[in-house]
Amino acid sequence: MAVAAQASLRFYQNSAFFPRHPRLFRDSQLRPPSGVSSARIRASSAVALEPELTTEARDTTNVDLFACPICYEPLIRKGPSGFNLPAIYRSAFKCRKCNKSYSSKNIYLDLTVTSGTKEYNEFKPAGTELFRSPLVSFVYERGWRQNFNRSGFPGPDEEFNMAQEYFKPAEGGVLVDVSCGSGLFSRKFAKSGAYSRVIALDFSENMLRQCYDFIKNDDAILSSNLALVRADVSRLPFPSGSVDAVHAGAALHCWPSPSNAIAEINRILRSGGVFVGSTFLRISSSTPILLRPFRQ
Structure with a gap:
């Protein structure tokens, strides 16, 4: 068993860090490490979009729910509502x-600090760069993700x-x-109809392209309030x-700085909002007894 249900940590607004959380790690191999851990933070609603729906021809100008990743000032949006x-x-x-x-790049809105910069290459740690690969993006839902059950994940449906x-x-x-x-859970959240808006957010351009390839083949999701956004979890x-719920499935071990990312998630959550995240956790004889329950 794995993911949110049993191994849950609760934090409230202004408590952004895991107290004595287990050391997260990266594994650059295709086969994930053993064990999975999950966490939940109570704290707080931002924005989202949706795919191919009819749009009004009349342009409007208004303050958008997205914010500048540099200064966090709400962005002014001009265009169809x-x-x-x-x-x-x-x-x-x-x-x-x-x-x-900031503008859209074909299928996703680029809201990274370096958005619009023509001559700039930024390389993240290996665990992050791995998922920017077109090959990894393609195989993620075609065999890669299915291997997670060997490490205790119960499967996408149960995790959802x-x-x-x-x-x-x-x-x-x-x-x-x-x-x-590739939007495995984003599509499920959007299709559920439980949320007013769902934002599928990733740093990998190729993952977002693959996400769109799945979305465009499902009319039900195309008509839902779903947006694709490229952004850095640390900004x-x-x-x-401004956000009611944040989900990060099997992702925490890929972040360059999990503590910074958790602080950012805590910042954007409304009071009473919820964060659900899962990751791998390797249990050994040296693992403190208090941390062993998070194996589930």
């Missing part, structure tokens, strides 16, 4: 404070059901699926206290 992929693709976003503009139980207080609000990968592009 609505939260769907076509509307966002046709919209322009700008920070009044930084005077920096367990997360949904924790997210009941956030129903009707905005959910951000951080490190969404989440949302105002403080």
Whole structure:
């Protein structure tokens, strides 16, 4: 067994860090390490979009729920109204404070600090760069993710059901699926109809492209409030206290700094919001007894 249900940690707003959390690690091999751990943080609604729906021809200008990843000032959005992929693709976003503009790149909205920079290459740790590979993005749901059950994960359907139980207080609000990968859970959250908006967020351009390849073949998801956003988990592009729920499935071990990421998640959550995350945890004879229950 794994993921959110049994191994849950609860933190409330202004308590962003795992107390004495087990040391997270990266594994660059295709086969994941043994064990899985999960955590839940209570703290707080941001924004989301949706794919191919009809959009109004009349352009509007308003303050958007997305924020500048540099200064966290809410972005000004100009373009068709609505939260769907076509509307966002046709919209322009700008920070009044930084005077920096952001735009969609074909299928996703790029809200990284380096968005729009033509001559700039940024390399993350191996655990992060691995998932930017087109090959890994392609095979993730075609065999890679299925191997996780060897490490204690109960499978995507059960993991989704367990997360949904924790997210009941956030129903009707905005959910951000951080490190969404190819959108395995983002699609499930969007299809559930339990949230007003769902944002599939990842740093990997190729994962977001693969996510869209799955979405475009499902009319039910195309008509849902789902957006694709490229962002860094350490600089989440949302105002403080604006998101109702954050999910990170089997992702914490890939983050360059899990503590910084958790602090960011805590920042964007509303009071009473919920964070559900899972990761691998290797148990050995040297593992403190208090941490061993998090094997489940």
